Amino acid sequence: MSDNPILNIVDLSVIDTLNQHPLINHLSMAIYPHRSLAIVGESGSGKSLLAKAIVGLLPSSLSAQGDIFFHDKRLSDLSAKQWQQMRGRKISLVVQNAMSAFDPLMTIGHQFDETLNTHFSLSVVQRQQRIMASLDKVKLLQVHNLLNSYPHQLSGGQLQRVMIAIALALEPDIIIADEPTTALDAITQFEVMQAFTALIDENKATLIFITHDLGLVKGIADDIAVMKNGEIIEFNNKAALLSAPKHPYTQFLLATRQKLTERFDKIRGNHVIKC
Numbered sequence: 001m002s003d004n005p006i007l008n009i010v011d012l013s014v015i016d017t018l019n020q021h022p023l024i025n026h027l028s029m030a031i032y033p034h035r036s037l038a039i040v041g042e043s044g045s046g047k048s049l050l051a052k053a054i055v056g057l058l059p060s061s062l063s064a065q066g067d068i069f070f071h072d073k074r075l076s077d078l079s080a081k082q083w084q085q086m087r088g089r090k091i092s093l094v095v096q097n098a099m100s101a102f103d104p105l106m107t108i109g110h111q112f113d114e115t116l117n118t119h120f121s122l123s124v125v126q127r128q129q130r131i132m133a134s135l136d137k138v139k140l141l142q143v144h145n146l147l148n149s150y151p152h153q154l155s156g157g158q159l160q161r162v163m164i165a166i167a168l169a170l171e172p173d174i175i176i177a178d179e180p181t182t183a184l185d186a187i188t189q190f191e192v193m194q195a196f197t198a199l200i201d202e203n204k205a206t207l208i209f210i211t212h213d214l215g216l217v218k219g220i221a222d223d224i225a226v227m228k229n230g231e232i233i234e235f236n237n238k239a240a241l242l243s244a245p246k247h248p249y250t251q252f253l254l255a256t257r258q259k260l261t262e263r264f265d266k267i268r269g270n271h272v273i274k275c
């Protein structure tokens, strides 16, 4: 593991300015390059707000205190223009609702090309090659039709994969994926997870993967952070956290997951016998 974190979150609090309620509470965490970190926790624990705070996209009614460093750069010091260069290219956020990330009036191909043109000095042909290579990585078929389509003409799963393909094409140092497979069926989910694995292996990116699903985490994470009430209550490498969870809440999460799996296996087993 490298000695210097790629992302260092220091005493971060996110406060609702309407009632001064802390939604993220004095959170500190160092994330190291080329690792894959899963952030798990129940609904409302603050996972999405943490992702938004990292990419500087918190709603204006919330205020952030504390520091977030990307390498040595303090992110709160960035100007709007510097953020534009940073977001997508250095730190990329893939969200759950892909439709919200696209302009409904522009074709997918146009939006993909424009994004590449904003961040790189590439010829039209080079941009096309990069688009095709990225779409291939997320296993999208009939790409010419797809690139000529408008967002509403694609399924949720296709849009989600296009969003991941755009993130891949920008070759960011860090990609934050906020429940990126929640809206997908099991097969598409598997393919999208493979695309993320390729991202870490080929691009040597650092992945922050936010999910409820401890099953998904097992396949992809090097490290796991467990969030509850706006705090990280446990952080460890995957093997240690899954085999010997220290915090009672992590133990509860794992036990619940185990019970669900056993119940599912039992139902499936009974079903097989009956048939």
Ligand SMILES: Nc1ncnc2c1ncn2[C@@H]1O[C@H](COP(=O)(O)OP(=O)(O)OP(=O)(O)O)[C@@H](O)[C@H]1O
Pocket (backbone or CB within 6 Å): 016, 023, 041, 042, 043, 044, 045, 046, 047, 048, 049, 050, 059, 061, 062, 212
């Ligand atoms: N704009 C906002 N104004 C006020 N409170 C907010 C705002 N956005 C989120 N919250 C609150 O902050 C808390 C954390 O929300 P967040 O969306 O980060 O949870 P989460 O862990 O990502 O949940 P989920 O897994 O359901 O997406 C919740 O109690 C939520 O209601």
